Amino acid sequence: MRENLIAKLKEKKNVFEGIWGYEETVIPDIERAILAGHDINLLGLRGQAKTRLARLMINLLDEFIPVIEGSELNDDPLNPISRFGIDKINELGDETPVTWIHRSERFTEKLATPDVSIADLIGDADPIKAASLMLPYSDERVIHFGLIPRSHRCIFVINELPDLQARIQVALFNILQEGDIQIRGFKLRLPLDIQFVFTANPEDYTNRGSIVTPLKDRIDSQIITHYPKTIEIGRKITQQEAQIHGDQKKIVQVLDLAAILIEQVAIEARKSEFIDPKSGVSARLTISAYENLVASAERRALLTNEKETTVRVSDFVGIIPAITGKVELVYEGEQEGPMIVAQNLVGKAIRNLFLNFFPIQKRPESKKREVRTGK
Numbered sequence: 001m002r003e004n005l006i007a008k009l010k011e012k013k014n015v016f017e018g019i020w021g022y023e024e025t026v027i028p029d030i031e032r033a034i035l036a037g038h039d040i041n042l043l044g045l046r047g048q049a050k051t052r053l054a055r056l057m058i059n060l061l062d063e064f065i066p067v068i069e070g071s072e073l074n075d076d077p078l079n080p081i082s083r084f085g086i087d088k089i090n091e092l093g094d095e096t097p098v099t100w101i102h103r104s105e106r107f108t109e110k111l112a113t114p115d116v117s118i119a120d121l122i123g124d125a126d127p128i129k130a131a132s133l134m135l136p137y138s139d140e141r142v143i144h145f146g147l148i149p150r151s152h153r154c155i156f157v158i159n160e161l162p163d164l165q166a167r168i169q170v171a172l173f174n175i176l177q178e179g180d181i182q183i184r185g186f187k188l189r190l191p192l193d194i195q196f197v198f199t200a201n202p203e204d205y206t207n208r209g210s211i212v213t214p215l216k217d218r219i220d221s222q223i224i225t226h227y228p229k230t231i232e233i234g235r236k237i238t239q240q241e242a243q244i245h246g247d248q249k250k251i252v253q254v255l256d257l258a259a260i261l262i263e264q265v266a267i268e269a270r271k272s273e274f275i276d277p278k279s280g281v282s283a284r285l286t287i288s289a290y291e292n293l294v295a296s297a298e299r300r301a302l303l304t305n306e307k308e309t310t311v312r313v314s315d316f317v318g319i320i321p322a323i324t325g326k327v328e329l330v331y332e333g334e335q336e337g338p339m340i341v342a343q344n345l346v347g348k349a350i351r352n353l354f355l356n357f358f359p360i361q362k363r364p365e366s367k368k369r370e371v372r373t374g375k
Contacts, residue, residue: 001195002037015031015060026053026225030053038221039176040197040223041197041200041216041221042197042200044225044226046280047280050159051109058107058155063103067098068080068089074152077089081192083140106155109159110147110159111159112161112162114163118167118168119144122149123149123181126144153193157196238262242294251307252308252309261350262290263286264349274329274330275327285323293316293319300314320339324338
C-alpha cells in the first residue's frame with residue numbers, strides 16, 4: 001500500500017475518487033497514516049463517508065498477488081505463515097501450486113454487533129475437524145481460523161467499533177501490537193500483515209459502548225471526519241449519489257436554486273435546537289430529499305398530463321419523509337413532533353436562502369428624518 005500510494009502521489013493521481021470536501025483535511029491525514037504504516041480509526045458522525053473511505057483503500061493494493069493454492073491464510077509462496085503453507089512448501093518445493101487473487105478479494109468488512117464472538121474474529125478449535133482428521137486437540141491443524149487471520153495480506157475493516165464487547169476488543173491487543181494471535185492456548189506466532197481500519201461514531205462512546213483505553217492506545221492514527229463545509233461541496237455529493245431514473249431526468253428539470261435549497265435544509269437541521277447535534281444529520285438526508293423532490297415533481301406532472309415540468313416550491317412538501325426518518329430529536333423536538341420540525345426546517349431554509357439572494361437593506365438615518373419632516 002505504501003509503495004503504491006507513493007507512486008500515485010508522485011503522479012498526482014487522486015486515490016479517493018468520489019470523495020468531496022476532504023481534500024485538505026481527512027485525505028491528507030489518511031495518506032500520512034498509510035505512509036507511516038499505521039492502523040486507522042475514522043471517527044465521525046453518521047453519513048460522513050467513513051466506510052467508503054475504507055473501501056477505496058483497496059485501490060492502493062497490488063492488482064494481483066500470488067497465494068499458495070488451498071491456503072486459508074493467503075500464504076505467500078515465498079513466506080508462508082500457516083502450518084498448511086509451510087507443509088506444502090516443504091513437501092512440493094518449487095512444484096507447489098500457486099493461485100492469484102485480485103485486490104477486490106483482499107478486503108474484509110465486519111460490522112461490530114454485540115453477538116460477535118472471539119471465534120468469529122480470531123478463531124477456535126474445531127471438534128469436527130479434529131474428529132474427521134483424527135487429530136488430537138494439541139495439533140494446531142484442528143484450529144478453525146476467524147476473519148482476521150483469513151485477512152492476512154488484506155485490508156480488514158471493523159465498522160462501529162464501540163459496539164464490540166469489551167472482552168472482544170481485548171482480543172485485538174496482540175494483533176495490533178505484536179501482529180500475532182492466540183487461540184485456545186495454542187502457541188501460535190502468525191506475523192499477520194493486515195491494514196486495520198476501524199470506524200466509530202463519537203455518540204456511541206456514551207450511548208452504546210466505548211473503545212477500551214488500551215485498544216485506543218494501540219490504534220496508531222485517529223482521523224476526524226466532518227460534514228461538507230460549503231453548499232457547493234454538499235451539492236457535489238448529492239448529485240453524485242442521488243439515484244435519478246432516466247425517465248425522471250427527461251420529465252423534471254431541477255433548477256440550481258432548488259438544489260441549493262436542499263442543501264440549506266441540511267444546514268438548518270444541523271443547527272436546529274430541536275435536533276440532537278450528537279447524532280448529526282447524515283448526508284443521506286440531502287440525497288434522499290433530492291430523490292423525493294424529483295419524484296414529487298414527476299408525480300405532479302403525471303397527474304396533470306405534462307410532458308415536462310420544473311421543480312416548484314410546492315414540491316418541497318415531498319421531501320418531508322426524507323427528513324423525519326433521518327434526524328434524532330431532543331425532548332423539545334419530540335414535543336413539537338417530527339412533522340412540524342421537518343416543515344419548520346424547510347421554512348427556515350427558504351427564508352434564509354431568500355435573504356441571501358435578496359438582502360434587506362436598512363434605510364440610512366438621514367433619509368428617515370427627511371421622510372418624517374416632509375423635507
